[in-house]
Amino acid sequence: AVLGQRHEKNFRPIHYASKIITEAELNYTTTEKEMLAVVKVQLNELNELRDQAYENSLIYKEKTNRLHNSNIKDRVFNIGDRILLFNSRLKIFSGKLKSRWSGLFSISYVFPYGTVELSQPDEPSFKVNGHRLKHYFGGDRPKLVVPDLQTFPKDQ
Structure with a gap:
């Protein structure tokens, strides 16, 4: 047509x-x-x-x-590296300034396919997936110190 x-x-x-x-x-x-x-x-x-x-x-x-x-950069973890662990349970609780990264761990063993065994002094080691980790390059992390609160007398 x-x-x-x-x-x-x-x-x-x-x-x-x-x-x-x-x-x-x-x-x-x-x-x-x-x-x-x-x-x-x-x-x-x-x-x-x-x-x-x-x-x-x-x-x-x-x-x-x-x-x-x-x-995307590949993260390579080696035995002895110092690592921070992402704590996914902290997402549930609100807190803008609360850090979701916990601990200062060291790697005791690296398994194939991204699994890593972490250890801390005086605690048992455990396995986590590598996507929950990031390298820590700073010095020793200070312990959280809560100062004693004092009550001050009211000004009259």
Whole structure:
């Protein structure tokens, strides 16, 4: 089927469509057939636009994944490293300034696939996943000291 216009005595094609017209569509008037052709052209263009949008979204996802993966640094843990452990249970309690990193541990053994055995002096060792750890590069962590509170007499 060809959608076109007559200009004076010449026929100018606008769009070619390869669809077989049904018997019901054969009974359409010329205007209805033209409208049918226009609708089919618009549907084809819409399908092409959808395919292009899908391809563009795949390209965007691939680029953002590459960028994200290039910024990730592997953390390598060795025996004897000093480590802080993320305490996920502290998320439940509110406290803006409360640190979610606990302890100062040392690595006693590194297992394959990211599992690490941590130890502290005078405490049993335990295993954790490496994604819950971060290196500690500072000095010895001071113990939390709570000063004795004194009551002051009211000024009169």
